[in-house]
Amino acid sequence: MQVSVDRDRCCSSGMCVMNAPDIFEQDDQDSLVRLRQTEFEPAQFAVLRLAADLCPGGAISVTEEDAVEAAPAKDAG
Amino acid sequence: MTSTPTTQAVPMPAPRAVGCPFSPPPAYTEAAATAALTRASLPDGESCWLATGYAEVRAILSDRRFSADARHPAFPMLVANRRELIIENPSFIRLDDPEHARQRRMVTGDFLVKRVEAMRPDIQQIVDEALDRMTDGRTEADLVAEFALPVPSLVICLLLGVPYEDRDRFQGLSRTLLSKHGSAEEVRAAFDELSEYLGGLVADKREQPGDDILSRLAVRDDLTPDDIASTGVLLLVAGHETTANMISLSTALLLEQPEQIALLADPATLPGAVEELLRHLTIVDTGLPRVALEDVELGGTVIKAGEGVIALLSTANQDENLFGGADRRPADELDLGRDARRHMAFGFGVHQCLGQPLARAELQIALATLFRRLPGLRLAATPDKLEFRSETLIYGMRSLPVTW
Ligand code: HEM
Ligand code: SF4
Numbered sequence: 001m002q003v004s005v006d007r008d009r010c011c012s013s014g015m016c017v018m019n020a021p022d023i024f025e026q027d028d029q030d031s032l033v034r035l036r037q038t039e040f041e042p043a044q045f046a047v048l049r050l051a052a053d054l055c056p057g058g059a060i061s062v063t064e065e066d067a068v069e070a071a072p073a074k075d076a077g
Numbered sequence: 078m079t080s081t082p083t084t085q086a087v088p089m090p091a092p093r094a095v096g097c098p099f100s101p102p103p104a105y106t107e108a109a110a111t112a113a114l115t116r117a118s119l120p121d122g123e124s125c126w127l128a129t130g131y132a133e134v135r136a137i138l139s140d141r142r143f144s145a146d147a148r149h150p151a152f153p154m155l156v157a158n159r160r161e162l163i164i165e166n167p168s169f170i171r172l173d174d175p176e177h178a179r180q181r182r183m184v185t186g187d188f189l190v191k192r193v194e195a196m197r198p199d200i201q202q203i204v205d206e207a208l209d210r211m212t213d214g215r216t217e218a219d220l221v222a223e224f225a226l227p228v229p230s231l232v233i234c235l236l237l238g239v240p241y242e243d244r245d246r247f248q249g250l251s252r253t254l255l256s257k258h259g260s261a262e263e264v265r266a267a268f269d270e271l272s273e274y275l276g277g278l279v280a281d282k283r284e285q286p287g288d289d290i291l292s293r294l295a296v297r298d299d300l301t302p303d304d305i306a307s308t309g310v311l312l313l314v315a316g317h318e319t320t321a322n323m324i325s326l327s328t329a330l331l332l333e334q335p336e337q338i339a340l341l342a343d344p345a346t347l348p349g350a351v352e353e354l355l356r357h358l359t360i361v362d363t364g365l366p367r368v369a370l371e372d373v374e375l376g377g378t379v380i381k382a383g384e385g386v387i388a389l390l391s392t393a394n395q396d397e398n399l400f401g402g403a404d405r406r407p408a409d410e411l412d413l414g415r416d417a418r419r420h421m422a423f424g425f426g427v428h429q430c431l432g433q434p435l436a437r438a439e440l441q442i443a444l445a446t447l448f449r450r451l452p453g454l455r456l457a458a459t460p461d462k463l464e465f466r467s468e469t470l471i472y473g474m475r476s477l478p479v480t481w
Contacts, residue, residue: 012182013430026191054419056429
């Protein structure tokens with residue numbers, strides 16, 4: 001799974017940090033989102049989908065790499 | 078396909094049903110059961126669209142073609158006589174990007190998750206001291222006056238750099254600003270007094286800055302005094318009335334269903350329990366107003382450019398598909414074991430509540446500590462005597478007599 005953040009769309013809600021503190025952080029200087037990791041384990045996929053789905057600014061995108069991982073983001077729990 | 082709903086427009090804001098103080102007004106839930114997008118009639122005689130479904134509310138709030146700028150002539154007004162006042166002094170909650178983002182970003186640093194986490198010991202101390210005062214030599218108190226309101230007021234005073242001794246002044250003025258019934262003159266006078274008060278503090282802080290938000294705003298050269306005043310008023314008002322009402326309503330509701338209180342005692346289940354309280358109570362119960370800047374198609378209906386819409390959070394937060402489930406209570410009931418993380422009690426989109434990490438920390442600490450320290454807490458009035466606050470734009474309680 002590939003994850004990217006569009007810092008221009010981030011409104012510093014903190015939702016991603018609350019839902020996945022190991023993966024996302026807020027920058028000290030500009031308060032915008034940063035990724036703490038670039039490689040992800042399958043065990044993290046569900047929370048990544050949730051974080052992308054619940055980002056109020058639409059700043060987080062997850063790209064599923066193959067059919068095994070592909071589940072619609074909305075069904076992630 | 079464009080279709081105009083045939084159902085009657087829902088009069089906004091609608092009253093709650095007698096005897097059901099914790100449930101949304103029946104007019105809203107009935108409208109939601111009929112259509113995810115319907116019509117509302119407003120107090121000034123205008124009408125607009127009303128979105129009641131989760132998908133529609135979320136789509137509206139996250140789409141920049143829907144504006145939050147109240148200066149648009151078709152912006153729906155939930156209170157009849159407020160347009161002029163809001164137009165003259167818009168804070169960033171009623172502005173669009175890029176100006177909204179410019180002003181919001183000046184304060185986002187103070188509400189970072191890690192900043193709020195670092196404040197937890199201060200919040201815990203404020204909560205403990207409020208409980209010490211409330212219980213000192215007494216067995217009965219008004220939880221609103223002695224706990225629910227002082228805790229968030231003290232916290233926001235600390236953050237902003239506002240002296241808590243002035244609370245009688247700013248708490249009363251805040252309530253007037255949020256009132257649905259005050260005359261335009263009263264509300265304008267309250268706004269002027271509050272911004273004058275904060276302006277005075279800002280002037281002092283420009284000379285002698287402290288470690289607080291108003292000081293940080295005071296020394297910036299890219300903000301006008303009006304910007305600082307409107308941001309200060311927004312943070313002060315949004316920062317204490319909301320959390321105060323969540324604390325009192327949550328307490329009253331949990332005292333009716335005491336078997337659920339145990340989930341607040343376990344640090345593992347406490348955050349999820351607070352999300353469920355936020356979802357179930359959805360205190361911003363009149364919904365969020367927006368106006369379409371372009372034609373937008375929503376589930377087969379076209380909302381035309383220049384038409385207003387109200388995104389109703391309370392009904393969206395009761396979506397059975399998202400929040401129900403075989404092992405859970407129905408979505409219109411409280412179930413502290415539910416996964417409520419998808420709720421929109423803090424809104425959605427770029428205006429999503431800036432203070433949400435703070436509100437969560439305050440609610441978690443206040444509710445967990447209250448029930449831990451006062452295990453015998455119970456109502457000191459019969460449930461039918463409780464006074465709820467429906468005259469303000471944020472639902473809440475006027476008083477909550479308790480004993481322990
Ligand atoms: C449980 C408590 C709270 C609830 C339910 C709540 C709810 C909301 C909602 C629904 C919005 C979105 C308004 C819109 O989109 O039109 C909002 C915005 C906002 N809230 Fe809160 N809030 C709470 C606590 C707080 C606290 C403690 C603060 C602290 C200062 C705060 C500050 C703000 C600000 C500044 C905005 C405007 C954000 C923007 O427009 O970018 N809120 N809140
Ligand atoms: S959830 Fe989205 S908007 Fe909020 S901090 Fe994370 S990236 Fe930014």
